[in-house]
Amino acid sequence: AQSVTQLGSHVSVSEGALVLLRCNYSSSVPPYLFWYVQYPNQGLQLLLKYTSAATLVKGINGFEAEFKKSETSFHLTKPSAHMSDAAEYFCAVTRNAGNMLTFGGGTRLMVKP
């Protein structure tokens, strides 16, 4: 069965610092992986997705993630944090059937001025 683990339910960085949000997955089949972002009082929106075309995936708002099969990881990074990046971030992996996704527990990113 597919599962996702996000290390760190809360991450705090200073404005301008590197953002690193961790995601590890387990999957019995080659996975498709997603990062979603949820701003306060809004729904989830797609940041980026890995679909096996390239291991380094670039998304919106300067975020990117690298698929590392050997480490079963799909960590999300951004070189320089902005105040507007403060949100909750969810990693998700495709399930085998039914167009379903398995979501991680989420990581709340706080950006300090």
Add this chain to the structure above:
Amino acid sequence: DAGVIQSPRHEVTEMGQEVTLRCKPISGHDYLFWYRQTMMRGLELLIYFNNNVPIDDSGMPEDRFSAKMPNASFSTLKIQPSEPRDSAVYFCASSQTSYNYNEQFFGPGTRLTVL
């Protein structure tokens, strides 16, 4: 495209009352999902439909919860009777069987408060 539409955006009701949440998926999408989000339990899948047919309702917490999808453009999630522990944000999402690798599109959510 207008995206996934949910109504109402906020609902405040009293314990014991019936609550109905509504969702309009993106046109052409053949999967529809209902999720519940709470601080304690995070994001939980309640039920999902494929071509208007319920496929997996194992996430529905109790018989007080029911969901329907009478046509491709409308779904409801009903709670009867409601209880304070049902207070949460309820999201609807839709996706399309095709090339998009199960990408789901979420609505803005309905924040339910049961007093």
